[in-house]
Amino acid sequence: IATSGTQGFHVSYSPTATEFAGWAAGSGGLTVRETHQAMEAIALSGGLLSMDVSGLTADLEPRIGTDAVNFGKRIL
Numbered sequence: 001i002a003t004s005g006t007q008g009f010h011v012s013y014s015p016t017a018t019e020f021a022g023w024a025a026g027s028g029g030l031t032v033r034e035t036h037q038a039m040e041a042i043a044l045s046g047g048l049l050s051m052d053v054s055g056l057t058a059d060l061e062p063r064i065g066t067d068a069v070n071f072g073k074r075i076l
Contacts (some may be wrong), residue, residue, distance in 0.1 A: 007047035011042055015055050 018035045019028065030038070042048055 006047075009048040010049060011051040013051065013053050015053070 017029045019031055021032075
């Protein structure tokens with residue numbers, strides 16, 4: 001994460017980067033576990049200023065949209 005000389009950073013995430021089980025569009029990408037670990041590392045860095053989630057469209061399976069927006073949520 002490049003933050004030298006800045007106040008923080010922006011993250012842009014697309015669900016197509018993650019390989020969700022049963023959804024071919026993400027095939028060959030990050031695993032769900034890898035994506036979650038990346039989001040946790042971003043949160044722990046303390047430098048996140050903004051984030052957008054792109055690629056959430058009407059034809060996206062509802063479960064995938066729910067899974068995508070839950071990344072980075074704190075697990076209690």
